Amino acid sequence: MGNKRSAFIAVIGAPNAGKSTLVNKLVGAKVSIVTQKVQTTRARIRGIAVEGDAQLVFIDTPGIFSPRRRLDRAMVAAAWEGIEGADAILHVVDAAAELAGPSKSTADTEMIIEELKKRGRKATIVLNKIDKTARSDLLKLIGAMSARGVYDETFLISAENGDGVKDLKKLLVERAPEGAWMYPEDQLSDVSERVMAAEVTREKVFKRLHQELPYESTVETTSWTRTKKGELKVEQTIYVSREGHRPIVLGKGGQTLKAIGEASRKELSEIFGEPVHLFLTVNVREGWTEEAARYREMGLGIVD
Numbered sequence: 208m209g210n211k212r213s214a215f216i217a218v219i220g221a222p223n224a225g226k227s228t229l230v231n232k233l234v235g236a237k238v239s240i241v242t243q244k245v246q247t248t249r250a251r252i253r254g255i256a257v258e259g260d261a262q263l264v265f266i267d268t269p270g271i272f273s274p275r276r277r278l279d280r281a282m283v284a285a286a287w288e289g290i291e292g293a294d295a296i297l298h299v300v301d302a303a304a305e306l307a308g309p310s311k312s313t314a315d316t317e318m319i320i321e322e323l324k325k326r327g328r329k330a331t332i333v334l335n336k337i338d339k340t341a342r343s344d345l346l347k348l349i350g351a352m353s354a355r356g357v358y359d360e361t362f363l364i365s366a367e368n369g370d371g372v373k374d375l376k377k378l379l380v381e382r383a384p385e386g387a388w389m390y391p392e393d394q395l396s397d398v399s400e401r402v403m404a405a406e407v408t409r410e411k412v413f414k415r416l417h418q419e420l421p422y423e424s425t426v427e428t429t430s431w432t433r434t435k436k437g438e439l440k441v442e443q444t445i446y447v448s449r450e451g452h453r454p455i456v457l458g459k460g461g462q463t464l465k466a467i468g469e470a471s472r473k474e475l476s477e478i479f480g481e482p483v484h485l486f487l488t489v490n491v492r493e494g495w496t497e498e499a500a501r502y503r504e505m506g507l508g509i510v511d
């Protein structure tokens with residue numbers, strides 16, 4: 208073995224660009240939750256991959272958009288903090304959305320380009336979702352993006368089916384500077400089991416509930432114990448911000464909550480490699496999205 212090498216790589220982009228899907232693909236395991244809704248990732252999550260002498264630490268970040276609520280501001284701040292001290296930046300762009308014409312997504316891309324310029328940082332542009340786009344359109348997009356002056360290299364990938372991801376990883380390994388590894392060889396993420404378990408349940412909440420409800424809810428693991436038989440018992444609270452939301456999370460006869468719990472329990476048992484007993488409670492906590500303590504729990508800083 209040669210000298211050890213190590214790199215921090217920040218993954219930024221508009222909401223829903225496919226950042227978490229890409230990080231999971233690069234790590235080879237699910238470390239960050241993925242849904243079809245925007246603003247799924249809320250805090251910085253590190254996913255770790257080892258390739259030969261190199262350890263790559265990917266910093267998955269919340270999508271960058273124009274923030275309104277205090278929680279949104281904390282999320283966007285977390286995304287930009289993710290690039291500070293990073294050896295490389297991957298700007299993930301939903302190529303299909305970019306080609307579809309002006310939208311919220313293209314406006315967010317513009318905002319990111321401006322901010323990269325302001326900070327004097329170069330990024331590698333990763334055009335994602337190429338499974339949904341025509342090759343000829345992509346060539347035009349590559350030209351337009353390269354002309355922006357903030358990108359050193361362009362990659363075309365499908366984070367979902369893995370196309371192009373190997374080539375991207377190869378470049379990142381080649382570029383990794385010499386340095387000691389920051390994590391043990393077999394560690395895949397920096398998220399604790401308790402937080403990971405809460406995230407898995409939050410993913411199920413996002414997938415089952417609609418409109419503003421997912422954005423007005425959060426999940427915390429409140430207890431992590433073993434039964435007398437030695438089996439893992441996890442208790443979690445789903446917080447909603449209004450009394451009116453509680454019956455929606457519960458569903459008719461408790462069906463929705465049951466389905467969320469069932470889906471989460473199944474995945475947690477796979478992740479932790481043993482049966483998990485999961486108990487979910489729904490609590491109302493008005494204005495939690497403005498409450499610093501709640502998102503400190505999620506790994507977010509305080510932003511005024």
Ligand SMILES: Nc1nc2c(ncn2[C@@H]2O[C@H](COP(=O)(O)OP(=O)(O)OP(=O)(O)O)[C@@H](O)[C@H]2O)c(=O)[nH]1
Nearest residue numbers: 223224225226227228243246247248270365366367
């Ligand atoms: N067709 C297609 N869909 C993709 C691809 N990559 C991601 N997606 C889908 O895009 C949606 C968003 O993916 P995420 O990985 O959650 O996106 P994100 O950028 O992390 O989103 P936020 O955390 O909300 O900022 C999900 O439904 C993914 O399955 C891709 O290469 N092709």
Ligand SMILES: [Mg+2]
Nearest residue numbers: 226227247248
């Ligand atoms: Mg994400």
